[in-house]
Amino acid sequence: MEIELDQHRQLLSVRWLRPVKSEEYRDGIQETSHILLAHKLQKLLVNNQRMGVLTMEDQGWLAKISVEVISKSNLKWLAIVSSVDMLQQLTNEVLDKKVKEETPPFDTQYFLSEQEALEWLASA
Numbered sequence: 694m695e696i697e698l699d700q701h702r703q704l705l706s707v708r709w710l711r712p713v714k715s716e717e718y719r720d721g722i723q724e725t726s727h728i729l730l731a732h733k734l735q736k737l738l739v740n741n742q743r744m745g746v747l748t749m750e751d752q753g754w755l756a757k758i759s760v761e762v763i764s765k766s767n768l769k770w771l772a773i774v775s776s777v778d779m780l781q782q783l784t785n786e787v788l789d790k791k792v793k794e795e796t797p798p799f800d801t802q803y804f805l806s807e808q809e810a811l812e813w814l815a816s817a
Contacts, residue, residue: 694721698728704736704814705729708807712745722755726762733767736814740774740807746781756791763796770817771801772810 694713697706707725729737747755773789775782782803789801800817804810 696725696728698732698734700732702736702815703734704738705732705734706738706740708740709742709744711743715748715751718744718747718751719754722758726758729766729768730762735767735769736772736817737768737770738772738774738807738810738814740810741781741785742774742776744776744781746778746784752784752788756788759788759792760795763792763799768799770814771799772804772814773801774804774807774810777805 694710694717695706695708697708698704699706705725705728707721709721713721725737725739728734771789773785775785785803793799793801802810802813804813
């Protein structure tokens, strides 16, 4: 994964570069969470295009840690760049709905290109 921090724009960008094992995924999410909280960022871009689909176990873990982290964060805008894989898109939407039931409000938009996601975040 690649992580880019743009403090000027209050933006953290995360790019998964290939399908990952559960341990790699969890390590990456924990690192992302740490940076998001440490820098009090408002905007997060997650590019899942090359990541594949999460296991049910990882989905449950992600929902739990997302609620914990987002509740403590300044997150206002989340842009998710998804692959055209319908299962990945559905997984993203189900997780987003679960997390939003238990966190302060934030805006989520889905994109098929990182450029569109960045444009949306720039205008937010």
